[in-house]
Amino acid sequence: xxxxxxxxxxxxxxxxxxxxxxxxxxxxxxxxxxxxxxxxxxxxxxxxxxxxxxxxxxxxxxxxxxxxxxxxxxxxxxxxxxxxxxxxxxxxxxxxxxxxxxxxxxxxxxxxxxxxxxxxxxxxxxxxxxxxxxxxxxxxxxxxxxxxxxxxxxxxxxxxxxxxxxxxxxxx
Numbered sequence: 001x002x003x004x005x006x007x008x009x010x011x012x013x014x015x016x017x018x019x020x021x022x023x024x025x026x027x028x029x030x031x032x033x034x035x036x037x038x039x040x041x042x043x044x045x046x047x048x049x050x051x052x053x054x055x056x057x058x059x060x061x062x063x064x065x066x067x068x069x070x071x072x073x074x075x076x077x078x079x080x081x082x083x084x085x086x087x088x089x090x091x092x093x094x095x096x097x098x099x100x101x102x103x104x105x106x107x108x109x110x111x112x113x114x115x116x117x118x119x120x121x122x123x124x125x126x127x128x129x130x131x132x133x134x135x136x137x138x139x140x141x142x143x144x145x146x147x148x149x150x151x152x153x154x155x156x157x158x159x160x161x162x163x164x165x166x167x168x169x170x171x172x
Contacts, residue, residue: 024048033061046070075099098122105129123147135160144168
């Protein structure tokens with residue numbers, strides 16, 4: 001486990017062991033994640049990137065870390081995520097995108113995330129979601145869309161969410 005919190009890093013440190021199973025970069029000054037940013041860290045199970053200044057995440061920034069189960073990108077400045085940002089994370093169980101500035105979700109944003117259990121989208125700027133955006137999230141148990149700008153939901157907004165037990169839509 002590697003903890004690099006509150007060190008004013010502007011980028012991922014280059015000397016992190018390839019055998020690391022956890023990496024925390026909370027409270028740094030990171031603004032962008034480039035392609036293959038975490039290449040060589042293929043043993044990571046959790047990755048905490050909250051409380052930075054991240055505005056941009058390239059489409060394949062998380063390529064090569066297929067064992068990843070928990071990803072936290074909360075409390076950043078992300079306004080947009082590519083359609084395939086999370087496609088290479090088939091083992092992802094917990095995804096936290098809360099407290100960002102996301103304005104919309106892509107139609108296949110969560111495609112292939114069949115093991116996802118918890119999805120946090122609280123306090124963004126979401127107005128609506130594409131129809132069936134959560135369709136592949138068959139095991140999703142918890143979905144938080146609270147504190148956004150959602151005015152209406154399509155009839156099939158939650159299609160595929162067969163295991164959902166907790167849904168937050170308050171303050172929209």
